[in-house]
Amino acid sequence: MNGRTGARPELVIFDCDGVLVDSEPISLVRLTENLQRIGVPIDLDTVARRFTGTSMTSIMAHIADDYGVPTPKGFVDAVRADTLRAFDAELTAIAGAAAVLETMRERRCVASSSDPQRLRHALSLTGLLPHFDDHVFSAAMVARGKPFPDLFLYAAGQMGVAPEDCVVIEDSVPGVTAARAAGMPVLGFCGGGHWAHDRAGADLLAAGAVRVFDEFTDLPHLLETWDASSR
Incomplete structure (x- = not known):
């Protein structure tokens, strides 16, 4: 795996709970x-x-x-x-998630702290699983879960992409911490129903997120304008 010099990320790694599904x-x-x-x-x-x-x-x-x-x-x-x-x-999907996944160009996968049964059940129930071509990774697959970097490094390795060519979408401080420890930039999502959005944004930025957003439909623009300086 060799790092690219292009502006757009090669792989988008999504957390599931609170990012794809409002669980x-x-x-x-x-x-x-x-x-x-x-x-x-x-x-x-x-x-x-x-x-x-x-x-x-x-x-x-x-x-x-x-x-x-x-x-x-x-x-x-x-x-x-x-x-x-x-x-x-x-359970419902995060508003706008299905439409964005339908049209986004970047390769994508899921890396979640949930156990495999719950993870696949949630994605199937909300109709999102087909958007990931079975590229769904659970913390049960690695020795240490978030906030350690193991899961994100495992996911990138399975997808054949260097960590620096990934961007992670996370909604939690342990998730942001794990991604940064893996050498991956993070966009913090605070549009789920579990956070007071002002607190979530501040917490995620303090943990190392490049920026935060609370509307899933903003993601394509964030990826379109991504550049190496964001990393």
Whole structure:
């Protein structure tokens, strides 16, 4: 893989939850209620602030360390099943995502902290999966999830593209941190339903996003005007 000198990115790597599908308001509520059920004294705002964009493995490690509550047998599977049921009833794609993916020229893939079953279910349910030609990568495929760079480096390697020729679309601080650690520039998306948009924009910029946007339909223009100085 050799870096290009062209202006436009060769590969766009999308996070899924909160970027392609508006799943975070659903999954954060389900996670909060299930954590409370096993005795963790935590509220929705804390869960959203600390765990958005983080894998369940990392979340439960933090819960054990910070609250002294070990993961009960079957808990993670129960949370996943509960979340998938809620998705079936409530999940929608981010407004404008399907139309943009239909026309965008750049190669694209998904790199998400979600487990493979949830990830594919969400993309299938919202009709977005065909836009990625099965180029869908989960944190379950690497040793360390976000905020470590492993997943983004794995995705770029599988797609045969150098990290510097990618741009990542992320909505969370762990995701932005992971992409920057992988040597990839990031556009921060704060149009999902789970963030107060002013806070999200400031948080994502502070974590290293090149810029933020809150309308998915702005993405083609951002990619069209991309240049090497943005990297």
